[in-house]
Amino acid sequence: MAENFSFKLTATDGRARRGLVSMPRGEIRTPAFMPVGTGGTVKAMYMDQVRGVGADIILGNTYHLMLRPGAERVARLGGLHDFARWPYPILTDSGGFQVMSLSKLRKLTEQGVTFRSHIDGAPYEMSPERSIEIQGLLDSDIQMQLDECTALPAKPNEIERAMELSLRWAERCKTAFGDQPGKAMFGIVQGGDSAALRVRSAQALKAMDLKGYAVGGLAVGEPQSVMLEMLDITCPELPADKPRYLMGVGTPDDILKSVARGIDMFDCVMPTRAGRHGLAYTRRGKVNLRNARHADDPRPLDEESDCPAARDYSRAYLHHLVRSQEGLGAMLLTWNNLSYYQKLMQDIRAAIEAQAFEARAAEITE
Numbered sequence: 423m424a425e426n427f428s429f430k431l432t433a434t435d436g437r438a439r440r441g442l443v444s445m446p447r448g449e450i451r452t453p454a455f456m457p458v459g460t461g462g463t464v465k466a467m468y469m470d471q472v473r474g475v476g477a478d479i480i481l482g483n484t485y486h487l488m489l490r491p492g493a494e495r496v497a498r499l500g501g502l503h504d505f506a507r508w509p510y511p512i513l514t515d516s517g518g519f520q521v522m523s524l525s526k527l528r529k530l531t532e533q534g535v536t537f538r539s540h541i542d543g544a545p546y547e548m549s550p551e552r553s554i555e556i557q558g559l560l561d562s563d564i565q566m567q568l569d570e571c572t573a574l575p576a577k578p579n580e581i582e583r584a585m586e587l588s589l590r591w592a593e594r595c596k597t598a599f600g601d602q603p604g605k606a607m608f609g610i611v612q613g614g615d616s617a618a619l620r621v622r623s624a625q626a627l628k629a630m631d632l633k634g635y636a637v638g639g640l641a642v643g644e645p646q647s648v649m650l651e652m653l654d655i656t657c658p659e660l661p662a663d664k665p666r667y668l669m670g671v672g673t674p675d676d677i678l679k680s681v682a683r684g685i686d687m688f689d690c691v692m693p694t695r696a697g698r699h700g701l702a703y704t705r706r707g708k709v710n711l712r713n714a715r716h717a718d719d720p721r722p723l724d725e726e727s728d729c730p731a732a733r734d735y736s737r738a739y740l741h742h743l744v745r746s747q748e749g750l751g752a753m754l755l756t757w758n759n760l761s762y763y764q765k766l767m768q769d770i771r772a773a774i775e776a777q778a779f780e781a782r783a784a785e786i787t788e
């Protein structure tokens with residue numbers, strides 16, 4: 423039987439860490455980027471391709487899956503891995519962030535949050551216990567606590583109230599999760615842009631001795647400098663021997679700067695969403711294939727890439743597909759973008775191993 427759940431640090435360079443998370447469904451090389459598989463699919467990608475670009479783990483959204491097709495239905499069909507044909511680790515978020523950003527008529531109490539589906543208006547309630555139950559029905563490998571993510575800017579007393587509620591919900595999620603060998607439940611540090619509240623949140627979660635820790639409530643409209651400052655404050659308070667996951671981040675530059683501050687795991691819709699909007703990430707910067715200047719350009723996005731989407735198709739063809747709103751356009755650009763992000767992570771891991779991360783970070787371009 424593979425490891426139930428372990429995290430080993432194999433190299434460090436300053437505060438940057440190279441590590442390995444081992445779980446029954448597979449290993450996760452850190453620093454890691456998790457492609458977002460919102461409704462049980464990484465949009466415009468086959469799961470074989472997602473694996474092929476080097477992803478060790480994907481993210482599933484509890485909110486979307488509980489509304490459609492339903493957590494009990496996914497469980498009846500054998501769980502999310504069989505349903506979506508992804509046999510490797512899956513991290514599911516708790517649903518809290520999407521409830522607050524997508525649903526209607528939300529009402530938040532100590533017990534949990536009640537809301538109406540953005541799809542058909544049906545009423546739902548999400549408590550810490552129900553969120554963990556749903557993530558269990560999905561057979562998720564890494565489950566996130568339910569928390570309240572405060573949008574910034576916010577009043578200090580509002581940030582404090584939400585942070586303290588999230589700590590009480592962390593305790594309830596820990597109790598509801600119990601002891602599930604081979605799975606993990608991560609706590610989420612909240613506290614907005616307040617150093618004091620971030621420290622209090624991190625210290626209280628550390629005392630709960632969880633298997634991993636997310637830093638939430640960032641990349642919600644604050645400047646990058648504030649996000650990085652919060653990482654400078656938060657990471658030192660977290661156990662060094664547990665994974666640290668920065669939720670919803672980010673651009674290549676965000677990732678480089680966050681790895682340098684001690685973050686191990688990332689998720690972001692940017693590479694997949696940008697791909698659907700005609701935007702390609704390349705080693706020489708971003709390329710907007712909608713732009714007419716590409717109409718006659720025979721060059722590929724990156725002739726040196728080992729991703730066919732970057733190497734085998736002309737910019738002219740990609741421009742044509744994007745302008746014609748052909749499905750293949752979104753497919754090829756998503757493939758290119760996820761390949762770029764995984765190559766970025768591979769370069770970051772290699773640089774840390776070579777004790778050269780701080781020196782080389784500048785070369786690993788946006």
Ligand SMILES: CNc1nc2cc(C(=O)NN)ccc2[nH]1
Nearest residue numbers: 519569571638639640641669670
């Ligand atoms: C795109 N920015 C961004 N920030 C996030 C924060 C959270 C969070 O605190 N969940 N508990 C989740 C997803 C996020 N996505």
